[in-house]
Amino acid sequence: MSPRGEQPMVPDVEFESYYGRQILKTPTWKNPDVPLYLFLGGLAGASAVLAEGAALTGRPDLERVARLAAAGGAAAGSVALVHDLGRPERFLHMLRVFKPTSPLSVGSFILAPFSGLAAAAAASTVTGRLPRLGRLAGLGAGALGPPLATYTAALIANTAVPAWHEGHRELPFVFAGSGATAAGGLAMVFTPLPQAGPARRMAVAGAALEIVAAEGLLHRIGMVAEPYREGRPGKLISTARTMTAVAAGVTFLAGRRSRALSVAAGLTCVAASAMTRFGIFEAGIVSAEDPKYVVVPQRERMAARARAEADAFA
Amino acid sequence: MGRLSGPLDDVTGDAGYAEHPPRMGFFTDTSVCIGCKACEVACKEWNSVPDDGYLLTGMSYDNTQELGASTWRHVAFVEKSSPSSVSVDLGMPGAGPPGVTLPSGEDQAAASGDNAITWLMSSDVCKHCTHAACLDVCPTGSLFRTEFGTVVVQPDICNGCGYCVPACPYGVIDIREEDGRAFKCTLCYDRLKEGQTPACAQACPTESIQFGELDELRERADLRLATLHEQGVDVARLYGHDPEDGVGGDGAFFLLLDEPEVYGLPPDPVVTTRDLVSIWKHVGAAAAALTGLGVASFLGRRR
Numbered sequence: 031m032s033p034r035g036e037q038p039m040v041p042d043v044e045f046e047s048y049y050g051r052q053i054l055k056t057p058t059w060k061n062p063d064v065p066l067y068l069f070l071g072g073l074a075g076a077s078a079v080l081a082e083g084a085a086l087t088g089r090p091d092l093e094r095v096a097r098l099a100a101a102g103g104a105a106a107g108s109v110a111l112v113h114d115l116g117r118p119e120r121f122l123h124m125l126r127v128f129k130p131t132s133p134l135s136v137g138s139f140i141l142a143p144f145s146g147l148a149a150a151a152a153a154s155t156v157t158g159r160l161p162r163l164g165r166l167a168g169l170g171a172g173a174l175g176p177p178l179a180t181y182t183a184a185l186i187a188n189t190a191v192p193a194w195h196e197g198h199r200e201l202p203f204v205f206a207g208s209g210a211t212a213a214g215g216l217a218m219v220f221t222p223l224p225q226a227g228p229a230r231r232m233a234v235a236g237a238a239l240e241i242v243a244a245e246g247l248l249h250r251i252g253m254v255a256e257p258y259r260e261g262r263p264g265k266l267i268s269t270a271r272t273m274t275a276v277a278a279g280v281t282f283l284a285g286r287r288s289r290a291l292s293v294a295a296g297l298t299c300v301a302a303s304a305m306t307r308f309g310i311f312e313a314g315i316v317s318a319e320d321p322k323y324v325v326v327p328q329r330e331r332m333a334a335r336a337r338a339e340a341d342a343f344a
Numbered sequence: 345m346g347r348l349s350g351p352l353d354d355v356t357g358d359a360g361y362a363e364h365p366p367r368m369g370f371f372t373d374t375s376v377c378i379g380c381k382a383c384e385v386a387c388k389e390w391n392s393v394p395d396d397g398y399l400l401t402g403m404s405y406d407n408t409q410e411l412g413a414s415t416w417r418h419v420a421f422v423e424k425s426s427p428s429s430v431s432v433d434l435g436m437p438g439a440g441p442p443g444v445t446l447p448s449g450e451d452q453a454a455a456s457g458d459n460a461i462t463w464l465m466s467s468d469v470c471k472h473c474t475h476a477a478c479l480d481v482c483p484t485g486s487l488f489r490t491e492f493g494t495v496v497v498q499p500d501i502c503n504g505c506g507y508c509v510p511a512c513p514y515g516v517i518d519i520r521e522e523d524g525r526a527f528k529c530t531l532c533y534d535r536l537k538e539g540q541t542p543a544c545a546q547a548c549p550t551e552s553i554q555f556g557e558l559d560e561l562r563e564r565a566d567l568r569l570a571t572l573h574e575q576g577v578d579v580a581r582l583y584g585h586d587p588e589d590g591v592g593g594d595g596a597f598f599l600l601l602d603e604p605e606v607y608g609l610p611p612d613p614v615v616t617t618r619d620l621v622s623i624w625k626h627v628g629a630a631a632a633a634l635t636g637l638g639v640a641s642f643l644g645r646r647r
Contacts, residue, residue, distance in 0.1 A: 055516075055518050116505075120484075189616055195616060325610070
């Protein structure tokens, strides 16, 4: 039973296995490197969008904060990603081929130019040099931002890990919303109230998208949703959801008036977005390690297929 | 790049080889496996694969535990206390006086203990899938399809990203920790190039591991299955042979005497790229939603 008093989705299931050993291999991606990268990619991508909007509508303070968040997030994310590789000196092999069947390959070709463009735009904004080239770079980063924030959902969904793969329809929207929440929240912390309106609206809209998409995910994928609800990942996700909802509510009601509340809500948004990514990452690990999440859904799928065939003959 | 899922007549041609030898593979008939582990040892010897540590699991005679970066053949030992038992005459010399047959089949199972323990043994290996998720997701091109239709890692290109590890629906490939790169069965690519039989198949004393052209192996497996069914072994079934299955059929397939999950195999594996189009579509829609959300944040009042 979860802390919020929800009913378990399915009763305990019986299944056969080989001495209870796991069928799938545990993902070798390191924690915290990879969940941190998922979070930073979302933060950086959505921040680039925010920065471009601020530049277009003449909000220099918001622009500076968002540009630095985009560049910093991408740089830190790249470090986390390279650190996660077993052989970091071979990172360049990532750029040796382009493979649409590999989200990590596609992502490398999004992350590399995004990092460069975001860094150039941030440098130009801070120093005031080469303003036109800076704007052009910012535009490029703004265009690559949404793909950067969402491709990471394809990265984890395009695996055999049950909790990730089965959630492939909703995870991109959870990541888009979570990225917007983080970017809006961070900008709220560092931007004066008069210019922070778009950041507040982005945080609130992102929170709504994230919560709705996550609810959809939990209700669609049946027993495979258990790792998202139970144990440590379940706790992370439900805490993050509560924090997101509260922060969005505070932002909506008092964000325009109180700088202190705005800062507190912004920090809560950023922390909640990070916790969401850690929760999703760890839920996937749990689902890969328990043979139940492999055998039972696959057996159900086979049974459904057999029923459909029987119906077709009847 | 060709199809992402479904049957594929010529996987090697699809991978870009204009002319190529026939697709080669393994048919592992577990009904004659005696659990001798000659395949495990031969594989380690030939491929110079390091040890995985010497740990006793306490769960069964199986101390190898699972396939991994340094275990490319793994013999599963399943102890079951069910009364159904199958024994096959391997033509081995008997222990008793000539002309006296030893008890076999159910009698032997019953004789081996109070609970009528049945032993199932099965030598597991990389499946060399028609649609190989490990190969599809590898961002460096380190994993490739050979001219024999098998799937091999090039260690000098692998950068240790580990994407292949959670992509494999069978849990075969893994990262060797002290090395940082991914390893798995190569179906003895080096031996195949010389027209030789893979080490495990050559070492197998009961022909439980059969190597050959995949088409011929599939025919042979059908015959063997029919024979067993005639003998009343209704539990016998083929696993991984069907090109219509979720991975387009395996280059290494099995004859099992129980459900796949009993041996630690997934009952209905699916290549993850079967949903790739849907995955990218949803990512595209979500990216568009984020852009729209960004634009909308700047509409309306100035503050």
